Amino acid sequence: MRLDLFDLQLVLNIVETGSLTKGAERSAISLQACSERIKKLEQRYAVSLFTRHASGVKLTLAGQTLTEHAQQMLKQGRQLEQAMAPFAAGLNSNMVLWCNSSAQSEYLPQLLPQYLMQNPNVQIELKEAESNEIIAAIEQGTAQLGLISGFFKSSRLQTLEFADDPLVLICPQTHALAGHAPIQLAQTLAYPFVGLMQYHSLQQSIETQARLLGCSIQYRLRLPNFAAIAQVVANGVGIAIMPKRAALRLQALYAFHFVDLTGDWANRKLLLTARSFDGLALAYQHFSQFLIAQHHTLQRN
Template identity: 75%
Template sequence: MRLDFFDLQLFLNIVDTGSLTKGAERSAISLQAASERIKKIEQQFAVHLFTRHASGVKLTLAGQVFASQAQILVHQAQQLQQQMLPFATGAQSAMTLWCNSSAQSEYLPLLLPSYLLENPNIQIELKEAESNDIIQALENGSAQLGLISGFFNSKKLQTLEFSDDPLVLICPMDHELQQQAALQLADVLNYPFVGLMQYHSLQQSIETQAKLLGCSIQYRLRLPNFAAIAQVVANGVGIAIMPKRAANRLQSVYSFQQIELTGDWANRKLLLAAKNFDALPVAYQHFSQFLVSHTSRLPS
């Protein structure tokens, strides 16, 4: 079956004007050409679409059904053209992904380059925040897509598993904790810490857990990234908490001991979250599919 959108619009012009002649004029073709095009449609479906009379044409029952479907198809064609126009003209489409510190530093720098290269008209803004804040932003509609820790309550949201993302303790090689195989957060809060800057979501999350235990963390130094923390810890300044993925990456560069942290808070999963994935703009849906399908390709 072949349908020409010009023929559909011609048909609708005839319906709208009530005249084959006026419909042909509106479509900027001759009366004879219009008549032949309508005849081909009628032959294709083996129906009569119009009855002719002195003052013009009227729709048959088949014509009425055809008209309702033709309007849908023409409208969809117009929508398709509008949605393709930004790609044809090179217009930029911007998306914002809310994420915690771990996702921002350890996962997204590895995933996003290939996506951006495949989609040159896309711009992505990363907005770092603590998981509770991301959940709240998604629930109230100020965010559309976020990467959150599975430790926090997100029952009002739809989530997709993104990756395991456990936290570990790192300490100098000669530290008194270095023989421990696993520790709880409460076991280490009396030691001096090296941490991220106060605005980092991971540090805010660690401090929140410490407060729940009735403690406050004593920092000897705050630094902007995990590499700087690993270097300072390796030099014997203090202990630190960071994602296991970051510790594994940095242990080949700096000499420190890595110790497992126990508890649901530390053995977390990263979840991709939205209020309703099916209701997201198409660009966000496409990006979500990419994130979930490509995480397994990341190096361990």
């Protein structure tokens, strides 16, 4: 016999009315059906739930124990129904994921279609920003979830590792740096660069590193995306810095060479961050779990 919430509610109705007959009426079943259900419950647990007397029924000690658990289980059942109702109704979940330019262009286009197909009532807005801007927004409560460079730290936020995201130098195949071993940024700054537009967070990060070295980057051209940069670099216009993942993808299309960069700022990781992952709304928690679960998949690609 399976435990039926209807039977538990029947027991409570009998307790509240003090009568099998009235309990059956409240449950909208016949007295015979009521008696049979109570008998099966008693047989299941090998106990007597009620004692009969002239004015009705009273609970036995076993019946009192069952009643206490029945109240808890019925309450949990109502809570479960409330929790499931939004999904049954197809209620939409709108989320905003803040991310740096590398996450937006190289990782999320691969992952988000899978998530959105699995969750048809979800809408996700991507908001690109510099990692330190994302941290500030989450600390201030204007953002919930972000993907940032591991180079940036905040003691007020929680982080989970999302992906390795090193930066490399790309250059024409005949360039003086083409056969170079891994190099430091300082060794590249004497050459003209091709860069992203000024508003791109990655380019701002590279320029910040150059200023820390007391230098400025000489740009021959600024372009809106990594594909355009790779094409121009392959044609010999200058050198550029981009995520290694983007360089590997674009090297199949354009003839350029890439060189690993040294330094913590270049050998970065992408981190998923929030003020408290356990404190996120359920939709954000589910999305966060999906993103982190993709870590090993991303490392293989």
